[in-house]
Amino acid sequence: MNLSKYIGLAIIGACSLSACKSGPPSAQKPGKYSSTTGIEYNTEEGMKVADYQGIPEGPGLVFIEGGRTVLGSGEEDVAMTHDNLERTVTVASFYMDEAEVANIHWLEYLHYVRKDSSEEFYQSALPDTAVWARDLSFNDPYVDYYLRYPGFRYFPVVGVSWLQANDFCTWRTAKVNENLAGYATEGDGGGSKKKKGGLFGKKNKGGDEGADEGAEGTTEDGEGKTRIAIENGNTLPNYRLPTEAEWEYAAQAMIGTQETGNENQENKRVYPWDGRQVRNPYGKKMGQFLANFKRGRGDYAGIAGSLNDGAMITEYIYAYPPNDYGLYNMAGNVNEWVQDVYRPLSYEDMEDLNPFRRNGVLDEADRYDKKGYQSLIDDHVRVYKGGSWKDVAYWLSPGTRRFMGEDSATATIGFRCAMINPGSNK
CATH class of the missing domain: 3.90.1580.10 (paralog of FGE (formylglycine-generating enzyme))
Structure with a gap:
C-alpha cells in the first residue's frame, strides 16, 4: 500500500471520529473504519468486525x-x-x-x-x-x-x-x-438439507467426526472439534x-x-x-x-x-x-x-x-x-x-x-x- 493511500485512510478515520459521525463508536456501531489505524474494517486489509446487536435471547431465561x-x-x-x-x-x-x-x-x-x-x-x-x-x-x-x-x-x-x-x-x-x-447445509438436488449427528462427537456413517463443519458462528480447532466463535456475537455464552x-x-x-x-x-x-x-x-x-x-x-x-x-x-x-x-x-x-x-x-x-x-x-x-x-x-x-x-x-x-x-x-x-x-x- 502506498503512502497516499495511508494518508487517505487517516483522513477518513479522522472524519469518522468527528463531524462525519454522530457520536463515538460503540459495540453495536463500531463504524466503517478503525478509530486506531483508520483502516477500513471487513476488507482484505482490514480486520473482520461482525455485526452485533447485543446478546441473542436465550430460551427460558430472565434477565x-x-x-x-x-x-x-x-x-x-x-x-x-x-x-x-x-x-x-x-x-x-x-x-x-x-x-x-x-x-x-x-x-x-x-x-x-x-x-x-x-x-x-x-x-x-x-x-x-x-x-x-x-x-x-x-x-x-x-x-x-x-x-x-x-x-x-x-x-x-x-x-x-x-x-x-x-x-x-x-x-x-x-x-x-x-x-x-x-x-x-449441502445441496441435494432439490435445495438443501441439514447435516445430522455430531453434537457430542459421535461419528456419522461416512466416518466424519463430530459437529457440522462450516456452520455460521463456529470454528474448528486443531483436534477437529467444533467450537463457538464468540467474535461473531451471534451465539450465547x-x-x-x-x-x-x-x-x-x-x-x-x-x-x-x-x-x-x-x-x-x-x-x-x-x-x-x-x-x-x-x-x-x-x-x-x-x-x-x-x-x-x-x-x-x-x-x-x-x-x-x-x-x-x-x-x-x-x-x-x-x-x-x-x-x-x-x-x-x-x-x-x-x-x-x-x-x-x-x-x-x-x-x-x-x-x-x-x-x-x-x-x-x-x-x-x-x-x-x-x-x-x-x-x-x-x-x-x-x-x-x-x-x-x-x-x-x-x-x-x-x-x-x-x-x-x-x-x-x-x-x-x-x-x-x-x-x-x-x-x-x-
Whole structure:
C-alpha cells in the first residue's frame, strides 16, 4: 500500500471520529473504519468486525439486574451451622431460568443424547427414579411414572446429580447455539438439507467426526472439534449452574423493596416475597400458600379444600406466584443445585464482587477428617438451596444452605440454569 493511500485512510478515520459521525463508536456501531489505524474494517486489509446487536435471547431465561445486596441468613440459625453470616457483596447482572428444569426438558435432552452420543453416556444421563422408593411408603407410582408420564411433564426433574446437571448445561449450550447459528447445509438436488449427528462427537456413517463443519458462528480447532466463535456475537455464552451468590441474590429479588428515586431498601426479605408469612395476604388468593413445602410433621398438603396447597410432592413449575424478578419457585418445590463447593467459612473467604467458592482455594479438603468419619466435607460436595416439598418453612429462606455429594441425587433436589451477561454492566 502506498503512502497516499495511508494518508487517505487517516483522513477518513479522522472524519469518522468527528463531524462525519454522530457520536463515538460503540459495540453495536463500531463504524466503517478503525478509530486506531483508520483502516477500513471487513476488507482484505482490514480486520473482520461482525455485526452485533447485543446478546441473542436465550430460551427460558430472565434477565437479573445485578447490584449490591446483603447475603446470608438474618434468621435464627436453627441448624447451628453458622455457615452463612451476613455480608455485603455486589453481584453482576446475569440471566437465569424463569423456572426449574422440568421432566419434559430432561426427556428432550435424553432424546438428543440417544441420537448423538454413546449408549454408555445415555445410561449415565438417566435420572435415578429410585429416589422415590421407600421401604415403608407406597411411592411406587412415582418410581414408574414421575419422569415419563405426560401429566408430570412440567414438574421439576429430580433424581439428578450435580454432575448430571452440569452435563445438561453443556448439552443445552451446544444445542441452543447450534440452532442459533444454523446447521451447515449441502445441496441435494432439490435445495438443501441439514447435516445430522455430531453434537457430542459421535461419528456419522461416512466416518466424519463430530459437529457440522462450516456452520455460521463456529470454528474448528486443531483436534477437529467444533467450537463457538464468540467474535461473531451471534451465539450465547454457556448455560451453567448459577453460583450460590447469584442464586441467593435472584431469590431475594430486592428490587421489589427499593424506595423510588434512591438506593435505600425498606426491608430485607425473609422469603422471596414480602412479609414473614407463607400465605398470600392479599386479594382473591388470600390465605393460599406462596410456596410448596412441608407444613409440619406428616402434613405435606393440608386438609382438602380451599387452603390445601395442592402438592403432596412436587408441583407444576409455574404453580406459585413468581418473585419480583419473574422467577418461579425460588422457594420450595425442589431444592436447587448451585456451582459452589461447600465450605462452612465461604462467607469469610470469598471476594465481595461476584463471590464464588472453587475447589482447592484456601480451606483445603485435607483439613476435614472425612476418612475418620468426623466430617462429610471434601472437594466433591456441592451446595444446594431453596427448600423443597419435603422441607419445613425454615429452608425456604434464601440465606439457608446445605450440601451433598456431587454424584448423589434425591427426590428433593432439581436445578435451573444461569448465564452471564457479557459485554455490559447493566
